[in-house]
Amino acid sequence: MNTEIITAINNQIQAEIYSSNLYLSMSSWANARGYKGMSHWLKQQALEEHTHAMKFIAFLEDRNSQPEILQIDKPDAEWSGIKEVFEKVLAHEQKVTKLINNIYDLALEHKDHASTSFLQWFIDEQVEEEATASEILDEISLAGEKGAGIYMIDKELGQRIQASTTTGNEA
Template identity: 35%
Template sequence: MLSKKVLELLNTQVNKEFYSAYLYLDMANYYKNEGLNGFYNWYKVQAQEERDHALLFMDYIQQNGEAVVLEAIDKPDKEFKEFIDPLKEGAKHERYVTGLIHSIYGAAYEEKDFRTMQFLDWFVKEQAEEEDTADDLIKKFQLFGSDSKGLYMLDNELASRTYAAPSLTV
């Protein structure tokens, strides 16, 4: 059985993951409007991953006999002026999500909720990958994005990203 504190944090995380998907769709829209279809694709795939993360949290809560509480999803409020802005915002957001996951893990640790800690292990690893990928994308953009040919090649690289559902079993 989940403690009240852990359950509350898990439910909050469901909504934060859905917000993440919404935020990445907003970034995808920005790039689509700017004609960068590869960047659009990259963030659209990212949104799909975040949606699936929310569903994994929902499944976990339900499999522990608890109710999922869905809240309203905030509207993304960032305005992007330069192509690099969504990349920087995305990296910042991933660090924020890492902090949220760590907070749930810490609460589960305090409660000796080893099942939840084991469930969260996958997300801890996933967040490390997400942060590395976001930072790598910024570095690539800083190296190549100011050159039109480099930007074209980077956009083509990002267009090749395909969606793969997470392999975590809850």
């Protein structure tokens, strides 16, 4: 594998673990302020981000490259309100989309077809991630941060099904 692509994927593993930690931090913030459903949703999102990291790790291993686990920055722990939390979720997902697109560009440039094929899943996934985050943000904006509306949104997000945790090596 091209070393530039390997470096980019190692950086992506770091970014996915950071995403997971950021969402865990947000989950704890939400839980402490009574948003139990959103806390649950964010925790599931953290698990999902962890599986993304595992997929990248498995991909490097499948291609005989040893992944490097890099230092993870401490995520923020304070937000002005639940709306800001989801604004930051959306902004973060948009940033991750750019990172994935950059790796895809690199893979195209190096005619690394296995990587472009593998990254396709993440490109589709990011469309969903951004859509979900912006949908939740819209709901919060409509409902406002106080009252029955936000209570209903919190209840709804509390219904999110337990994310399946995988090693990424299965399929």
